[in-house]
Amino acid sequence: MTRLLYGAALAGSLVLAGCGPDLAGELTELPIGGELGLATTDGSTFRFADHREDVELLYFGYTTCPDACPTALSRAAAVTRTLRERGGPELADRLLVLLATIDPARDSPDKLAEYLTFFGVNGLGLVGDEEEIAAAARRYGATYERVESGSAAGALFDHTTHMYLIDRRGRVRRLVRSDDPIERVADWVAYLIEEG
Amino acid sequence: MEEAWVRLVPPSAAVTAGFLRVRNAGDRPVEIVGASSDVAKTAELHVMSEENGMMTMRRAASVEVPARGSLELAPGGAHLMLIGLERPLSPDETVRLRLDLANGEHLEVEAAVRREPPGEAGR
Numbered sequence: 001m002t003r004l005l006y007g008a009a010l011a012g013s014l015v016l017a018g019c020g021p022d023l024a025g026e027l028t029e030l031p032i033g034g035e036l037g038l039a040t041t042d043g044s045t046f047r048f049a050d051h052r053e054d055v056e057l058l059y060f061g062y063t064t065c066p067d068a069c070p071t072a073l074s075r076a077a078a079v080t081r082t083l084r085e086r087g088g089p090e091l092a093d094r095l096l097v098l099l100a101t102i103d104p105a106r107d108s109p110d111k112l113a114e115y116l117t118f119f120g121v122n123g124l125g126l127v128g129d130e131e132e133i134a135a136a137a138r139r140y141g142a143t144y145e146r147v148e149s150g151s152a153a154g155a156l157f158d159h160t161t162h163m164y165l166i167d168r169r170g171r172v173r174r175l176v177r178s179d180d181p182i183e184r185v186a187d188w189v190a191y192l193i194e195e196g
Numbered sequence: 197m198e199e200a201w202v203r204l205v206p207p208s209a210a211v212t213a214g215f216l217r218v219r220n221a222g223d224r225p226v227e228i229v230g231a232s233s234d235v236a237k238t239a240e241l242h243v244m245s246e247e248n249g250m251m252t253m254r255r256a257a258s259v260e261v262p263a264r265g266s267l268e269l270a271p272g273g274a275h276l277m278l279i280g281l282e283r284p285l286s287p288d289e290t291v292r293l294r295l296d297l298a299n300g301e302h303l304e305v306e307a308a309v310r311r312e313p314p315g316e317a318g319r
Binding site: 064115156 | 203205206207208209210211212213237238240242244246250251252253255265269271272275277279280311312
């Protein structure tokens with residue numbers, strides 16, 4: 001029985017290795033990241049360790065953002081739809097989209113939750129005070145800068161546009177760029193879900 | 197003006213962005229110096245650029261449509277930022293966008309409210 005399982009696993013990995021891109025080679029562990037030290041919408045501290053079944057896409061953004069953030073969340077939603085087409089909700093629900101606000105003064109937990117629901121992702125909004133958010137961003141190498149541009153929208157932010165792809169053990173495995181093809185991002189997520 | 201659309205945002209959102217392409221068949225460049233919309237208190241021109249994974253956005257006093265050319269306001273580039281939405285937007289409705297030109301003329305267009313850029317629906 002053990003041998004049979006081993007054989008099946010080997011065959012599976014051969015299939016993974018044999019066709020298409022070298023996903024393992026594209027998903028090497030990056031020397032950034034770690035626990036965020038930010039709270040979820042219900043007030044509890046988010047811990048990757050509590051999400052051993054999930055793969056995460058983490059984004060540092062804000063809801064008053066007119067273009068980059070809706071684009072990123074639309075892309076996360078497209079990845080979710082692609083996973084659903086491939087493996088149903090069992091697969092799609094294991095991608096957790098984390099939106100860590102860089103604008104805590106305006107982004108309440110409820111507003112973040114509404115924002116994520118609107119885009120149709122399985123998501124969690126993450127909040128903290130300014131220092132906590134800065135510390136989390138620093139750990140990931142994410143940068144943002146408040147810009148007083150004289151806009152009627154108030155403060156706007158220059159900020160990092162990539163998403164951090166995080167495996168089931170909480171390790172950053174890929175910076176997902178804003179022009180990475182959706183199908184490939186879905187391949188990465190599926191690979192990390194399968195990997196364990 | 198063509199392919200005008202406005203991004204659908206959650207009901208509580210105070211801002212969204214409008215996108216479109218402006219063609220200029222004339223021999224002289226045309227300068228756009230302002231904008232407005234029937235769904236927002238204010239509209240501004242914003243120009244974005246992405247470099248090394250960092251998105252920067254600045255309010256622009258004006259943008260130019262080159263002579264015998266076109267200017268595209270598209271995600272990741274420039275947009276009309278609609279600020280202070282008067283009511284929640286709904287999918288498939290249209291809203292009115294107006295561009296103010298330096299010569300005092302105005303251009304008006306009906307923009308579809310969409311979740312995604314045209315051509316990317318469902319993706």
